[in-house]
Amino acid sequence: MPDARQKEKTWVALAGCKDGHALPGAFYGDPDIHQVDLEAVFLSEWLFAAPECELPEPGDYVTLQVGPAPVIILRDEAGTLRAFHNSCRHRGSRLCSAERGQASRLVCPYHQWTYDLKGALLSTRFMGEDFDPATFPLKPLHVTSIEGLIYICLAETPPDIETFRRTITPYIAPHDPRRTKIAFTSTIVEEANWKLVIENNRECYHCAGSHPELLVSLVEMALPNDERFADEFRVMERKARDWDALGLPHAPVDGGLEFRGIRLPFREGVQSMTLDGKLACKKLLADLTDPDLGSVRAFRVPNNWHHFLSEMSIHFRVLPLGPERTEVRTVWLVHEDAIEGWDYDPQRLSEVWVATNAQDRTLAEENQRGVHSPAYEPGPYSEISEFMAINFIAWYRGQLAQFLSGDETSIIRAAE
Numbered sequence: 121m122p123d124a125r126q127k128e129k130t131w132v133a134l135a136g137c138k139d140g141h142a143l144p145g146a147f148y149g150d151p152d153i154h155q156v157d158l159e160a161v162f163l164s165e166w167l168f169a170a171p172e173c174e175l176p177e178p179g180d181y182v183t184l185q186v187g188p189a190p191v192i193i194l195r196d197e198a199g200t201l202r203a204f205h206n207s208c209r210h211r212g213s214r215l216c217s218a219e220r221g222q223a224s225r226l227v228c229p230y231h232q233w234t235y236d237l238k239g240a241l242l243s244t245r246f247m248g249e250d251f252d253p254a255t256f257p258l259k260p261l262h263v264t265s266i267e268g269l270i271y272i273c274l275a276e277t278p279p280d281i282e283t284f285r286r287t288i289t290p291y292i293a294p295h296d297p298r299r300t301k302i303a304f305t306s307t308i309v310e311e312a313n314w315k316l317v318i319e320n321n322r323e324c325y326h327c328a329g330s331h332p333e334l335l336v337s338l339v340e341m342a343l344p345n346d347e348r349f350a351d352e353f354r355v356m357e358r359k360a361r362d363w364d365a366l367g368l369p370h371a372p373v374d375g376g377l378e379f380r381g382i383r384l385p386f387r388e389g390v391q392s393m394t395l396d397g398k399l400a401c402k403k404l405l406a407d408l409t410d411p412d413l414g415s416v417r418a419f420r421v422p423n424n425w426h427h428f429l430s431e432m433s434i435h436f437r438v439l440p441l442g443p444e445r446t447e448v449r450t451v452w453l454v455h456e457d458a459i460e461g462w463d464y465d466p467q468r469l470s471e472v473w474v475a476t477n478a479q480d481r482t483l484a485e486e487n488q489r490g491v492h493s494p495a496y497e498p499g500p501y502s503e504i505s506e507f508m509a510i511n512f513i514a515w516y517r518g519q520l521a522q523f524l525s526g527d528e529t530s531i532i533r534a535a536e
């Protein structure tokens with residue numbers, strides 16, 4: 121929990137922010153402000169954690185680290201998803217250190233206190249007659265699945281996620297992430313503040329200069345009527361008619377500052393985010409029959425974005441490891457019945473985003489180095505090309521202000 125001095129320092133820094141401009145340098149590295157970030161953002165908001173297909177069977181678990189908090193997400197015997205603080209109720213040891221695994225009981229490696237998959241303490245040794253295991257269950261946290269995408273929240277009272285669920289479900293349900301399996305995963309560490317990583321994701325102003333592989337498929341436009349892209353706009357008009365006929369929603373959804381969703385076509389003749397523009401997997405997702413669906417792009421604050429294509433989906437999770445260190449985990453999903461080596465090649469399927477992530481990492485790290493310059497002054501975002509970065513920073517400032525003022529009215533709800 122940040123102390124009074126850290127909060128005061130953050131207030132002062134917030135007062136120095138200018139609308140439509142990048143943040144002052146302190147927001148990208150000051151450890152005190154980072155403490156406030158952890159509490160106001162990562163320990164308060166809903167976070168994307170993993171796709172459900174990563175833990176298909178009872179006893180399957182995955183772990184992740186949210187700021188100071190180790191977390192375990194598992195599927196219990198009844199198939200219910202549960203999430204707990206991954207910290208033993210004896211003396212606090214982490215229960216599970218593997219990134220993922222299978223267990224019928226959670227046995228603490230330190231003194232073997234043993235918990236069931238619902239978090240109840242089952243057995244201990246030498247704790248005496250008066251010891252009541254019922255008073256030491258694992259501490260749960262909020263968990264929900266949106267069409268197979270697991271979100272967790274460490275706050276006692278979580279903010280609303282139902283608007284996001286209700287709005288985004290019709291876009292992603294046709295791709296059915298529940299009926300998928302993991303084709304490839306990548307975890308990279310970027311030596312940059314988490315906000316630089318997200319800001320970078322929120323604009324494609326940089327794409328032409330950095331992402332040749334991605335631009336085989338992706339059109340830079342963020343809205344279907346972007347006047348900079350007349351040819352692509354005609355493709356969009358045609359595709360919109362096709363998608364209407366298929367009953368696939370595509371219009372941009374405006375989730376205020378909280379989230380965005382849209383289906384956009386790829387370049388003419390391109391079906392997937394591959395180097396040759398051809399499908400990466402022969403078997404399409406869910407019951408889809410048309411390979412030419414562009415991609416549903418979805419973003420939600422503070423830590424995730426997703427692409428749902430006809431034959432694969434790609435999910436990005438951002439977690440801070442420190443004031444200037446950020447983990448970016450990417451998972452590529454294909455139909456649960458797709459066969460590796462026959463339907464898809466993991467290397468071919470992932471190479472565009474592996475390259476793009478590496479390029480974005482360089483951009484974020486160079487950005488990090490530059491904002492340390494004594495000459496750094498926050499410059500203006502492009503309102504045409506960086507309006508989503510503007511929105512993200514507006515959300516972030518609001519989130520911090522709300523946290524620091526103890527105001528219970530969420531900036532997100534205010535924006536609805």
Ligand code: FES
Nearest residue numbers: 208210211228231
């Ligand atoms: S810390 Fe877990 S059993 Fe002692």
Ligand SMILES: [Fe+2]
Nearest residue numbers: 320321331480
């Ligand atoms: Fe990028």
